[in-house]
Amino acid sequence: MNIDDKRKVKIGLAEMLKGGVIMDVTNAEQAKIAEDAGAAAVMALERVPADIRKDGGVARMADPRKIEEIKQAVTIPVMAKCRIGHFAEAQILQAMEVDFIDESEVLTPADEANHVEKDQFTVPFVCGCRNLGEALRRIGEGAAMIRTKGEAGSGNIVEAVRHMRLVHGSIKRLTVLTPEELMAEAKELRAPFELVKWVAKNGKLPVPNFAAGGIATPADASLMMQLGAESVFVGSGIFKSEDPAPRARAIVQATTHYLDFGKLAEISKGLGEAMVGLEIRDIPENELLQVR
């Protein structure tokens, strides 16, 4: 396959995942709970972000045996996280035939200057972003899907909202700039010029744009979908809540029926305690995951 066909196939899977919920799981049992609750894919990782935040230490790619067990347990696509810039972890995950790799700020970065050169891989990548420039840099490296970073493991939606609004605000701005203003804007965004021109012309990102980082309730999912997310990732929000299965089901339904407010009221009833959230201002600057 040439590079265009390879990209088409990678972005194709991202298109297939739209409107579905991708859930963080740490073992086969959780993966099964996620699949039975209607998840469209699972994300295999060693610890959910809330625990990474709590325990500290270096967070790495999950144990390949765990990933293997998760792959055995479900028929839906299995994603896994690698550290930013850790192309060897990515190569191992590709050899294991995971369906998607999340080059994720939730894990401890392996390279503070460079991300993985994603076009070289057959497996598609998703990357986090806080703004349009970051999104376009990742797409320039070959990401087939973009998600907001939000603030993982916080149970607080405020950062994901900020990032989604920033991305869409900047896209809107590009569509009204004149052609001669685009180069300066590309410089401002620190984004590849060709991609800036593409977004200015099409008014959207060239890959699907999902929400992640702080989604804990069906209402959070609806909020992000209404802000323009094409689907949602739920990390700690499910397995750090009081009763994971009903909450997982409710978030799946909320993502599909995000504009049916009567239904949202119905499915939000009696889900038990959501995960305990964190006030972003109370997180020390050096413990924020999104700045990675």
Next chain:
Amino acid sequence: MARTTTIGVLALQGAFDLHRKALARLGVDYRLVKTAADFAVVDALIIPGGETTTMRWFLKNENLTDDLVRFVNEKPVMGTCAGMILLAKKVAGDIVDDGLGVIDIDVRRNAYGRQVHSHTGEGRIDLGEGPRSFPMVFIRAPRIERVGRDVQILGTCDDEPTMVAAGNVLVMSFHPELSGSDAVHEYFIQTFVKQFDSELPRTPAGGISQ
């Protein structure tokens, strides 16, 4: 006065947005279908690709299976990838199950393996104007393993059937919505939806002899 024909796109999960855009480009009325009430106001249905497991979950948990079965037994329906799996008779692979049996084919889910085996291919289709090449995109794709006697083969890739039709049902293992061409959607509208509207005989035009 007859109302305009509206084509529904099942939008529980999956690539429904790309199908909606194809219909918009072709200038036909469309509506996303998410509830039982939506089925009542559409004249035809496209079931997109996506996760079969998730779509089935919605059909079961939101009690939509009966509405869908009633609809696809009567009205024009097009299914791509996961949509084809839902409409098939027998499903093999990582899930062994019966589909809705609306078209007499057996399929194997994820027949080529996981995402790293997703691929493109130069297929051939015959939409009534003679065989021609058509770019086909396969994403964690199913394979059509058995084609019933009354099922017509309209598309192939590497000598395997990839698009088949019978009666009111058109299904394919590839993704026409990712091909950069609206030819398959247009064919569905012209040959299935319009023909059905005027109650002409429902044998699709075209076909590739085996």
